[in-house]
Amino acid sequence: MADALSEDDILEAVARHVGRPGQGPQLRRTGADITRLPMLDLCIVRCMEARTTRPESRPGTYDTSERAEYEGDLRDHPVDPPKDPEVSRTVELVLRGSVRTVPCGCDGGRQPCSRCRAGGRLRCDVGPVCPACEGVEPCTWCDGTGERRKDRAPSESAREKSAAGRTACVKCRKPRTACPECRGWGAKRCPKCDDTGFRVCPVCSGERSTAHDPCDGTGLVTLWTGGSVGQAPDRSSLRLPAPAPPLRFRQQAGRAGAWQRVTLGSAGAPLPDGLDPAHLTAVESALTSRRGEVARRVDIGWLQSAAVTIPDDPDHVFYVFPGRDGPEVVPIWSRRRSLRVAAVVAGVVVLVLLMVALV
Structure with missing residues (x-):
């Protein structure tokens, strides 16, 4: 692990960066200012545990042997945390002595069919409209009702004309009055019920009852x-x-x-010696144990860096940090230069706006 940079190392790195190698002491004499910036990067993964109990049930005779048992209060039952705190998992348990299989209370595993209300059949929808008469005048005598129409009495010539191509009505039995396609029904023959008006319930297949869902038709429930x-x-x-x-x-x-x-792999692990004293309080607060925490992993990284300003270059702040092959320097615009550039940009924008307004 790299040692912290001394002030001489920091100034010499800046001197080399500005093209004045070997003049680190000169920078000190001309008023170079060094501000230490210890950097910290801490990531913590906690394994948080929550425990709940609840009544459970399954249809029929259910085998719970694959689940571990606990006694007394679930809070007191030991469950090992995962080796990796980033792993999520759920452990299902059974209270010892609580398993029992009891009658469901249904009628031998059956329940009345809710679709047909235990009737075994349903009323059928009206079949498709007849493509020939479109259900408007299926029979000129009864109009598909089976009884004589009373709203109007067609003349003999009109009746003879309308009778052309007609057939006997299946409802009123009048000859040569019905549409030859539907024979007075006004619709094609219903494919669902064969014109009986009823069809078999598709849920219970006409048996009037279905398997009882809570017990899956077994008549038993395991609790x-x-x-x-x-x-x-x-x-x-x-x-x-x-x-x-x-x-x-x-x-x-x-x-x-x-x-x-x-x-660090546990809540009581000591902190490393290399941490900056200014960071210790914040680190200790971040690592405080939480309710429900059963395991943790803490990754801590730290780097001793510094910010340097020199009178010869007031437009930059030189950030120095220990690199793998020696000190590294990153020059960043100073606040003074940033403000000056911002002022220039603002002036240019104002000038452009004035020129546009004058055009």
């Missing part, structure tokens, strides 16, 4: 008290310092920095 232990990961992180340094510096330090790292 027990079930316990459920759910274990799921909960992730959180902590990154210091706050406010964070410029993004470009953080990206470069993340890729090329010689970070020191350690992984």
Whole structure:
């Protein structure tokens, strides 16, 4: 693991970056300012556990032997956490002595059919409209009702004319009055009920009853008290310092920095010695155990970096951090330069707007 950079190392790295190698001490004498920026990256994965009990049931005679048993209060039953706290799982248990198989209370595993109300058949919908008469005048005598129409009395010539091609009506029996296609019904013969007006219930197949769902037709139900232990990961992180340094510096330090790292596997594990004292309080608060926590994994990384300003270049802040092959330097525009550039851009925008207004 890399050692923290001394002030001499930091100034010499900046001197080399600005093309003045070997002049680190000179930068100190001319008023270079060094601000330490210890960086911390902490990620913690907690395995959080929740326990619940509930009454459970299954149809028929159900085998619960594949589930482990617990006694007394589920909170006191030991369940090992997963080896990897990022793994989610649920452990299903059975209260010892609670399993029993009892009669369902139905009629031998059957229940009245709810579709046909135990009638075994349903009223059939009207069949398709006759394509010849379209159901408008299926019979000139009874109009498909089976009784003599009273609304009008057609003349003898009209009756003879309308009788051409007609056949006997199956409802009123009058000859040469009905549509030859539907014979007075006004619809084609119903394929569902063969014109009986009723069809077999499709749910119970005419048996008037169906299997009782709660017992799956067995007449029995197995009851027990079930316990459920759910274990799921909960992730959180902590990154210091706050406010964070410029993004470009953080990206470069993340890729090329010689970070020191350690992984802690339990809540009582001691913190590493290399952490900056300014970070200890925040780290200890982030690692406080939570209710329901049964396991954890903590990944901690830290990097000693610094921000340097030099009077010879007030337009930049030089961020220095230990790299894998020595100190790395990332120059970032200073606040002074950023404000100056912003002012220039704003002036250009105003000038353009004035020119557009004058055109």
